[in-house]
C-alpha cells in the first residue's frame with residue numbers, strides 16, 4: 001500500500017488533511033491505515049478530541065481491512081496552526097465546509113503556502129474544480145476535486161474531477177489514491193455533483209416521490225433498496241447488472257428499448273416533480289423519528305461491519321474467479 005516512486009510523481013510520506021470534521025477525520029483514518037504520516041488542521045481546537053474519538057471508533061474496521069506496516073493512530077497529528085500543518089507535506093486533502101466562498105479562500109491560502117508539486121485535492125461534494133481554484137494565484141493547476149464517500153476509510157471510491165486544467169495533477173492524485181487502496185474514477189469533464197452523488201440524488205428524488213404518494217414507509221423503502229438493487233450494486237454497476245436481464249444477449253437492444261418505454265409509462269417520478277421545503281421537512285422528521293430514533297451508534301456499527309464484510313468477501317471472490325480464469329486459460 002505504499003506510494004511507489006514513479007518518475008515525476010512526488011513520493012508521498014506525509015498528507016495534510018485541512019478540516020477535521022466527519023470527512024477530514026475519516027480521511028485521516030484512511031491515510032493512517034496506509035502507513036502515512038498525517039497532519040490534521042482545523043481552526044477549531046475542540047476538533048482534536050473528535051478526531052481521536054473517530055480514529056478509535058474506526059480502528060476495528062481498519063484492523064480488519066488490514067493496516068500497513070508501521071501504521072498507528074499516533075502518527076496522526078492535530079494542530080490549529082496552519083503553517084505547521086502544511087510544513088513538509090506531500091499531498092493535501094481539503095475537507096472544510098461545503099461553502100464556495102470558504103473553499104475558494106481556503107484553497108487559495110493553501111496554494112500560497114505549498115510548493116508547486118504538491119497536489120491539493122478538495123473533498124467537495126459537488127463544486128466544479130474550475131470554480132474551486134478560481135482564487136488561487138500561484139499554481140491553480142494542481143487544485144482538483146478528490147471526492148470521497150462517507151466514511152473515506154471504508155468506502156473505496158474517490159472521484160477525481162479536475163477538468164482540462166489539471167490533467168497532470170489528476171494523474172498524480174490518481175496514482176497516489178490507488179497506492180493507498182482507493183478505487184479511483186476520473187471524470188472526463190466537469191459537472192456539478194460528479195457521478196456518485198448525482199446518482200444518489202436521482203434515487204433520493206424517487207424516494208421522496210414514493211413517500212409523497214404514500215407508497216410505503218421509509219423503513220420499507222430502505223429495505224427495498226438494500227435487499228434489492230443495492231446488494232447487486234455492491235458487486236457491479238447498474239449497466240453490468242441490466243445486461244444480465246435477458247438470458248439471450250442478442251435481445252439486449254430490445255430489452256433497453258423496453259426500459260425506455262417503461263420510463264415513459266410512469267415507472268419513475270414525473271419530470272415535473274420537484275420536492276418542496278415542506279416535503280423535505282417531512283422526510284427529515286420521518287427519518288429522525290423512525291430510522292434514526294435510536295441515534296447513530298447502532299447504524300454506524302452495522303454499516304462498518306457490513307461494509308468491511310462485503311469488501312473482504314468481494315476481494316476473496318474476485319481472487320478466486322481470477323484464479324479459475326487463469327486455470328481455464
Ligand SMILES: NC(=O)c1ccc[n+]([C@@H]2O[C@H](COP(=O)([O-])OP(=O)(O)OC[C@H]3O[C@@H](n4cnc5c(N)ncnc54)[C@H](O)[C@@H]3O)[C@@H](O)[C@H]2O)c1
Nearest residue numbers: 019020021022023042043044095096097098123124125150
Ligand atoms: N459528510 C459527508 O457525507 C460528505 C461526503 C463526501 C464529501 N463531503 C464533503 O467534505 C467536506 C467536509 O464535509 P464534513 O461533512 O466533514 O463537514 P463538517 O462540517 O463535519 O467539517 C468541516 C470542518 O471544517 C472546519 N473548518 C471550518 N472552516 C475552516 C477553515 N477555514 N479552515 C480549516 N477548517 C475549517 C470545521 O471546524 C469542521 O471541523 C465538504 O466539502 C463536504 O461536502 C462530505
